[in-house]
Amino acid sequence: MRTFAPGPSATARSRSKSKLLERGNLLAAACPSREVLMHMTSRWGVLVLLVLESGTHRFSELRRAIGGVSERMLAQTLQWLQNDGLVDRVARDGAAPHVEYSLSPLGVQAARHVREMADWIEESLPLMLAERARRAG
Numbered sequence: 001m002r003t004f005a006p007g008p009s010a011t012a013r014s015r016s017k018s019k020l021l022e023r024g025n026l027l028a029a030a031c032p033s034r035e036v037l038m039h040m041t042s043r044w045g046v047l048v049l050l051v052l053e054s055g056t057h058r059f060s061e062l063r064r065a066i067g068g069v070s071e072r073m074l075a076q077t078l079q080w081l082q083n084d085g086l087v088d089r090v091a092r093d094g095a096a097p098h099v100e101y102s103l104s105p106l107g108v109q110a111a112r113h114v115r116e117m118a119d120w121i122e123e124s125l126p127l128m129l130a131e132r133a134r135r136a137g
Contacts, residue, residue: 059098086104
């Protein structure tokens with residue numbers, strides 16, 4: 001005869017769900033962490049984080065540093081990253097008013113992880129290109 005261990009209590013299941021919501025669950029369709037993932041790992045999100053890793057930049061400096069990004073896409077990406085708490089935006093008054101962007105403390109952590117991925121891609125690129133050529137054939 002088979003015996004079954006009792007499942008978790010309703011309270012335990014509730015606590016478990018609560019912990020998941022605190023942490024996020026990228027595999028869940030409705031989890032807001034997916035939106036943050038999209039913002040961080042979009043082509044422009046990754047590049048903005050990498051450039052801001054070197055310090056504070058004005059919009060025009062960012063645009064020059066990131067080849068191929070349009071003003072519209074850069075502005076949208078900066079807004080997403082700012083709303084996610086990864087980028088700080090400071091408007092400076094003066095003779096030539098301007099806006100500066102920098103990484104927030106959370107953004108510094110995010111950029112560190114993005115940098116690891118970017119470094120791996122750049123180091124592995126020769127192998128990937130060779131594999132592409134081999135498969136193309």
